[in-house]
Amino acid sequence: MADPLLARVSRIVQATPVHDIHTHLYDPAQGELLLWGIDELLVYHYLVSEASRQMEVPIERFWNASKQEQAEFVWKALFVDHSPVSEACRGVITTLNLLGIEPRKHDLESLRGWYAAQNPDRFIDRVMQTANLASICMTNSPFDPVERPTWDRGFTRDPRFVAALRIDPLLVAWPETAGWLREQGCAVTRELTAQTLGEVRRFLADWTARIDSRYCMVSLPPSFAWPADTDIARLIEGAVLPHCRDHGQAFALMMGVQRAVNPRLRMAGDGVGLANLTALQALCAAHPDNRFLVTCLARENQHELVVLARKFPNLHPFGCWWFTNTPQLIREITTMRLELLGTSFTPQHSDARVLDQVLYKWHHSRSILAEVLTDKYAAAAAAGWEVTDAEIQRDAAELLGGGFERFLAGARIPAERR
Ligand code: HDL
Ligand code: ZN
Numbered sequence: 001m002a003d004p005l006l007a008r009v010s011r012i013v014q015a016t017p018v019h020d021i022h023t024h025l026y027d028p029a030q031g032e033l034l035l036w037g038i039d040e041l042l043v044y045h046y047l048v049s050e051a052s053r054q055m056e057v058p059i060e061r062f063w064n065a066s067k068q069e070q071a072e073f074v075w076k077a078l079f080v081d082h083s084p085v086s087e088a089c090r091g092v093i094t095t096l097n098l099l100g101i102e103p104r105k106h107d108l109e110s111l112r113g114w115y116a117a118q119n120p121d122r123f124i125d126r127v128m129q130t131a132n133l134a135s136i137c138m139t140n141s142p143f144d145p146v147e148r149p150t151w152d153r154g155f156t157r158d159p160r161f162v163a164a165l166r167i168d169p170l171l172v173a174w175p176e177t178a179g180w181l182r183e184q185g186c187a188v189t190r191e192l193t194a195q196t197l198g199e200v201r202r203f204l205a206d207w208t209a210r211i212d213s214r215y216c217m218v219s220l221p222p223s224f225a226w227p228a229d230t231d232i233a234r235l236i237e238g239a240v241l242p243h244c245r246d247h248g249q250a251f252a253l254m255m256g257v258q259r260a261v262n263p264r265l266r267m268a269g270d271g272v273g274l275a276n277l278t279a280l281q282a283l284c285a286a287h288p289d290n291r292f293l294v295t296c297l298a299r300e301n302q303h304e305l306v307v308l309a310r311k312f313p314n315l316h317p318f319g320c321w322w323f324t325n326t327p328q329l330i331r332e333i334t335t336m337r338l339e340l341l342g343t344s345f346t347p348q349h350s351d352a353r354v355l356d357q358v359l360y361k362w363h364h365s366r367s368i369l370a371e372v373l374t375d376k377y378a379a380a381a382a383a384g385w386e387v388t389d390a391e392i393q394r395d396a397a398e399l400l401g402g403g404f405e406r407f408l409a410g411a412r413i414p415a416e417r418r
Pocket of ligand 1: 270
């Protein structure tokens with residue numbers, strides 16, 4: 001690394017523990033829900049969609065195969081028959097490399113043997129230490145029939161795994177969810193009466209307490225509008241936002257996802273659409289006492305999101321989500337955010353579904369963040385402002401979770417004391 005400034009910044013960014021603010025990982029005490037290992041890595045839905053373009057078998061044959069057979073289909077299609085140059089493929093290679101495994105010297109069987117020899121608890125510690133993670137934020141859904149029983153049974157929490165309350169079915173499928181809530185004993189009706197909105201707030205408060213939620217989160221389709229005469233708009237206004245204000249919760253909006261564009265690909269079948277950010281603008285303006293964490297799935301929404309963040313201090317952009325989590329777009333989006341927001345945003349989250357993935361997602365993202373930050377520090381130095389190591393450390397800590405934690409803390413300050 002010829003550039004001494006890049007070397008300084010890279011060293012500091014690597015040494016700064018990360019709060020991974022959105023993942024699909026689970027507390028180790030939730031058992032099989034926490035995925036890890038080579039087969040899980042290979043059947044990651046990012047790789048399934050890429051493999052579906054190259055596999056010699058139809059996707060229906062793939063879905064009827066065992067997880068190991070599915071992993072073999074992916075391995076052959078994307079690593080043997082073609083060079084693994086996509087970001088998700090490179091991620092598998094980086095992950096193995098960071099675990100001390102030379103990818104080209106192993107076939108799937110020997111990789112399975114290596115993983116089988118790992119002690120699960122020590123593996124979790126090793127992955128979190130290697131990725132230098134301070135905390136992992138889960139996606140916790142009361143509507144998930146597999147996850148919910150783990151909370152009903154109760155378990156001793158691993159403090160490294162913090163919770164976030166995910167409420168998509170409440171907002172995007174209200175009629176069906178109203179029926180489910182009634183089965184759970186909530187006195188709700190299909191009509192969003194004051195009584196029903198009160199019961200929804202009670203449900204949200206109950207689960208916020210049960211999981212010790214850090215924030216409340218929903219993913220939204222491109223069609224989302226606010227204000228609007230829709231169930232989702234009225235539930236947000238009449239239940240979710242008051243709940244968030246009363247319980248010190250930021251509201252995280254993940255905007256622009258088109259679910260099931262190709263249902264044959266199952267979880268790999270979701271797509272992207274342009275979100276209507278005038279809805280976000282109206283929400284931030286109408287609810288200055290609420291705090292909004294926002295990430296957008298469409299590349300074309302990124303600039304408008306950053307400009308909105310300049311207008312609303314209660315809006316905190318985060319992450320290069322899903323289809324924008326590529327080196328090219330991480331660099332573009334992070335540069336745009338630094339140039340328009342300084343360090344008042346959170347550049348990345350991993351969205352990891354398999355524990356090992358945090359190794360590659362943070363290795364790749366930290367290196368780009370270091371490069372982009374170095375570029376900005378070099379420009380400041382050229383204008384006469386040399387940064388110190390302590391200042392680089394301060395900035396890295398803010399970007400890698402400190403700013404997020406402070407933004408969340410602000411949501412917990414009662415409105416009258418703000
Ligand atoms: O809605 C979400 O939280 C998305 O992150 C989806 O889970 C998506 O399947 C994903 O894993 N993206 O990275
Ligand atoms: Zn996610």
